[in-house]
Amino acid sequence: xxxxxxGTVAFDALETPFGKTDKIVGGAATYASLAxxxxxxxxxxVSVVGDDFPAAFIKELNQHGISTExxxxxxxxKSFFWSGRYHNDMNTRDTLETQLNVLANFNPxxxxxxxxxxxxxxGNLMPQVQKQVLEQMITRPKMVVMDTMNFWMDTQWxxxxxxxxxxDVLSINDEEARQMSKEYSLRKAAKKILQMGIKYLIIKKGxxxxxxxxxxxxxxxxxALPLEEVFDPTGAGDTxxxxxxxxxxxxxxVSFDNMKRAxxxxxxxxxxxxxxxxxxxIINLEKREIDDRVKEFFKLVSFSIS
Amino acid sequence: xxxxxxGTVAFDALETPFGKTDKIVGGAATYASLAxxxxxxxxxxVSVVGDDFPAAFIKELNQHGISTExxxxxxxxKSFFWSGRYHNDMNTRDTLETQLNVLANFNPxxxxxxxxxxxxxxGNLMPQVQKQVLEQMITRPKMVVMDTMNFWMDTQWxxxxxxxxxxDVLSINDEEARQMSKEYSLRKAAKKILQMGIKYLIIKKGxxxxxxxxxxxxxxxxxALPLEEVFDPTGAGDTxxxxxxxxxxxxxxVSFDNMKRAxxxxxxxxxxxxxxxxxxxIINLEKREIDDRVKEFFKLVSFSIS
Numbered sequence: 001x002x003x004x005x006x007g008t009v010a011f012d013a014l015e016t017p018f019g020k021t022d023k024i025v026g027g028a029a030t031y032a033s034l035a036x037x038x039x040x041x042x043x044x045x046v047s048v049v050g051d052d053f054p055a056a057f058i059k060e061l062n063q064h065g066i067s068t069e070x071x072x073x074x075x076x077x078k079s080f081f082w083s084g085r086y087h088n089d090m091n092t093r094d095t096l097e098t099q100l101n102v103l104a105n106f107n108p109x110x111x112x113x114x115x116x117x118x119x120x121x122x123g124n125l126m127p128q129v130q131k132q133v134l135e136q137m138i139t140r141p142k143m144v145v146m147d148t149m150n151f152w153m154d155t156q157w158x159x160x161x162x163x164x165x166x167x168d169v170l171s172i173n174d175e176e177a178r179q180m181s182k183e184y185s186l187r188k189a190a191k192k193i194l195q196m197g198i199k200y201l202i203i204k205k206g207x208x209x210x211x212x213x214x215x216x217x218x219x220x221x222x223x224a225l226p227l228e229e230v231f232d233p234t235g236a237g238d239t240x241x242x243x244x245x246x247x248x249x250x251x252x253x254v255s256f257d258n259m260k261r262a263x264x265x266x267x268x269x270x271x272x273x274x275x276x277x278x279x280x281x282i283i284n285l286e287k288r289e290i291d292d293r294v295k296e297f298f299k300l301v302s303f304s305i306s
Numbered sequence: 307x308x309x310x311x312x313g314t315v316a317f318d319a320l321e322t323p324f325g326k327t328d329k330i331v332g333g334a335a336t337y338a339s340l341a342x343x344x345x346x347x348x349x350x351x352v353s354v355v356g357d358d359f360p361a362a363f364i365k366e367l368n369q370h371g372i373s374t375e376x377x378x379x380x381x382x383x384k385s386f387f388w389s390g391r392y393h394n395d396m397n398t399r400d401t402l403e404t405q406l407n408v409l410a411n412f413n414p415x416x417x418x419x420x421x422x423x424x425x426x427x428x429g430n431l432m433p434q435v436q437k438q439v440l441e442q443m444i445t446r447p448k449m450v451v452m453d454t455m456n457f458w459m460d461t462q463w464x465x466x467x468x469x470x471x472x473x474d475v476l477s478i479n480d481e482e483a484r485q486m487s488k489e490y491s492l493r494k495a496a497k498k499i500l501q502m503g504i505k506y507l508i509i510k511k512g513x514x515x516x517x518x519x520x521x522x523x524x525x526x527x528x529x530a531l532p533l534e535e536v537f538d539p540t541g542a543g544d545t546x547x548x549x550x551x552x553x554x555x556x557x558x559x560v561s562f563d564n565m566k567r568a569x570x571x572x573x574x575x576x577x578x579x580x581x582x583x584x585x586x587x588i589i590n591l592e593k594r595e596i597d598d599r600v601k602e603f604f605k606l607v608s609f610s611i612s
Contacts, residue, residue: 089490184395187532208514211532221606223527226493226517260609294611300527301607303566305600 001067002042003249004114004141005033005242006133007123008103009047009071010080013096014277016232017088024278025057027080028123028147031238034282035269036121036246037064038290043246044114046070046133048102050078060283069111077102090230091206110136119249121241122146122167127159134166143254145169145245147237150176165197171241173204186211187219200259202244204237212263214256222263223301225271225293232277236270239282243269268293307373308348309555310420310447311339311548312439313429314409315353315377316386319402320583322538323394330584331363333386334429334453337544340588341575342427342552343370344596349552350420352376352439354408356384366589375417383408396536397512416442425555427547428452428473433465440472449560451475451551453543456482471503477547479510492517493525506565508550510543518569520562528569529607531577531599538583542576545588549575574599 007029014021029045036043044067051073058068081099086092108129115138122130124147134144144167152160153176164170170193174186181189190201190213203211207230209223244266251258268290275281313334320327335351342349350373357379364374384407392399414435426447428436436452450473458466459482470476476499480492487495496507496519509517513536515529550572557564574596581587 185533185535187534190532205514208511209529219532219606220609221529221532223515223529223607226496226525226527227491228493229491257609261611264609298609298611300525301529303526303563303570303604305567305604 001044001114001117003036003040003119003121003245004044004046004070004110004117005029005036005121005123005245006046006108006130007032007121007125007147007238008080009045009049009053010082010103012234012278013081013083014232014234015085015096016090017086018231019277021277023081025054026082026235026278028235028238028241030061030279031235031273031282032121032123032242032245033061033066034064034279035239035242035266035273036249037066038269038285038287039243039246039265040119040249041065043067043249044070044111044117046108046110046114048072048074048106048108049080050102051075053079067111067113070109070114072109074102084234086233090233108133108136115139118142118252119245120144121245123238123241124149127152127156127163131159131163131166134163142252143168143245143248145171145241147171147241148176150179153179161196167198169200169202170198171202171204171237171244173206173237177201177203190219202263204240206233206236210240210263210267212259218256220256220260220263222260222267223297224267225296225300227271227274230274233274234278235273239273240266240270242266264294264297265290268297307350307420307423309342309346309425309427309551310350310352310376310416310423311335311342311427311429311551312352312414312436313338313427313431313453313544314386315351315355315359316388316409318540318584319387319389320538320540321391321402322396323392324537325583327583329387331360332388332541332584334541334544334547336367336585337541337579337588338427338429338548338551339367339372340370340585341545341548341572341579342555343372344575344591344593345549345552345571346425346555347371349373349555350376350417350423352414352416352420354378354380354412354414355386356408357381359385373417373419376415376420378415380408390540392539396539414439414442421445424448424558425551426450427551429544429547430455433458433462433469437465437469437472440469448558449474449551449554451477451547453477453547454482456485459485467502473504475506475508476504477508477510477543477550479512479543483507483509496525508569510546512539512542516546516569516573518565524562526562526566526569528566528573529603530573531602531606533577533580536580539580540584542579545579546572546576548572570600570603571596574603
């Protein structure tokens with residue numbers, strides 16, 4: 001396996017100003033692996049679901065070339081469930097309900113085929129669980145990307161600080177970067193967070209794009225595409241991360257210049273996700289659509305100096 | 307005169323989380339003309355001040371090659387004064403005091419030398435005043451850029467709609483674009499606003515950069531430089547507009563590609579303004595500093611597709 005993705009596979013119920021859904025399939029590993037599948041070959045997920053999870057969707061993942069060998073199915077248990085309502089600005093949301101279910105005692109098991117993966121994405125999970133995955137790897141991946149959230153900063157700071165030096169790239173949003181660093185300026189925040197032991201920091205700014213920082217003080221900015229309509233932002237960050245690491249896994253190149261391209265590809269994938277509910281838009285993309293979208297990003301920020 | 311800039315020349319008193327100022331010189335035409343002076347030759351301003359305005363500052367403008375022939379000085383009257391306090395996030399502010407003073411009855415007079423200017427910047431003023439200036443021009447400028455604000459949308463909508471079709475470029479912020487179009491999506495907002503009769507729309511997003519739209523549906527995004535510290539955002543938008551039109555005036559080229567470069571130059575100038583209080587940072591810039599900053603913008607968003 002070339003790319004291993006650890007994260008939730010779950011149910012979401014969403015309300016946006018444009019409509020609402022019943023339980024639909026969501027979860028960080030779902031979005032990330034689907035996004036990555038358009039680039040990387042031999043992608044596998046490590047996750048857990050209950051016996052309520054539709055076999056048809058697992059088949060769908062497999063048809064995208066995603067190995068579900070590491071997906072545990074717990075009989076008699078229910079899948080993780082989250083329900084939320086977006087405000088009119090689509091940037092803020094309220095959680096209506098969270099049912100941890102199978103996630104409460106998630107013990108990730110990396111299948112043999114994944115223990116030598118060159119690329120590893122640690123989706124947002126309890127820091128200890130992320131660490132457990134890292135410890136199962138036989139060879140240190142070429143690149144480990146990690147997501148986390150404010151909740152773990154509030155409740156598991158020490159555990160988080162233990163995992164962070166073990167990864168290469170941390171991917172968080174602007175508010176999380178500010179909370180983590182206690183700095184308002186994202187440039188200052190990045191400097192502080194990089195000192196916590198990672199090589200690269202990605203700060204996601206939602207509809208305002210994303211920033212990539214390295215330890216040498218270099219910074220790259222990837223815009224978000226101004227869209228006619230953001231229909232449902234759920235999964236955008238996970239799609240971004242999946243597209244990012246999927247592109248790196250396909251090219252095998254972890255230079256800063258290639259990371260820039262990877263961020264653009266991640267942003268392009270995320271721009272599709274928000275166009276429809278759930279995974280609808282990214283489940284059947286054509287290569288041509290992705291190439292065109294990447295070109296749109298290129299055109300959006302291209303200028304010559306004189 | 308090649309570039310004519312109409313707008314306030316005034317006093318500001320500012321409070322930021324980093325400190326406060328007594329009355330210092332501010333005003334849209336001040337920031338815009340100083341920014342433009344690094345590019346355009348033969349720039350003039352049309353504005354009004356009271357006899358409390360320091361002659362030394364007028365001399366300073368002149369030393370930047372800015373003609374103050376069109377600057378009326380009203381004896382026995384006081385200059386426009388605004389005082390405000392920025393919140394911790396530096397993105398929002400409260401107005402503490404506004405004294406219109408000489409601005410209450412401002413009757414702009416374009417000097418003979420300015421009536422054939424190729425480039426015209428109509429800073430944020432009552433729409434009728436902006437129109438009065440346009441009507442004094444003998445030849446239609448190559449490009450007219452106009453700023454406005456939510457206050458005129460609330461109180462002078464019809465007058466605003468009369469001026470807008472007379473200009474080429476409208477420059478407003480994201481909230482104003484949303485208010486003006488009643489659309490949340492900036493892409494949709496831009497479409498509607500362009501239908502009101504302008505050729506180009508610039509939407510300023512503060513620390514999130516700026517978007518340039520044309521009628522053909524093209525869009526360009528200029529990022530803001532992630533800065534270590536934003537010390538005082540006052541005048542950033544005016545500096546941006548001045549740098550933008552100043553660059554156009556210097557090059558004489560109003561193609562969409564050159565407008566992209568102009569936006570980057572405007573953004574670069576604005577990134578200096580916010581580093582110190584008032585006009586301190588932009589009053590003594592060296593060409594080399596500006597060139598370096600423009601290169602930083604270029605580097606910030608540069609990537610190759612494959």
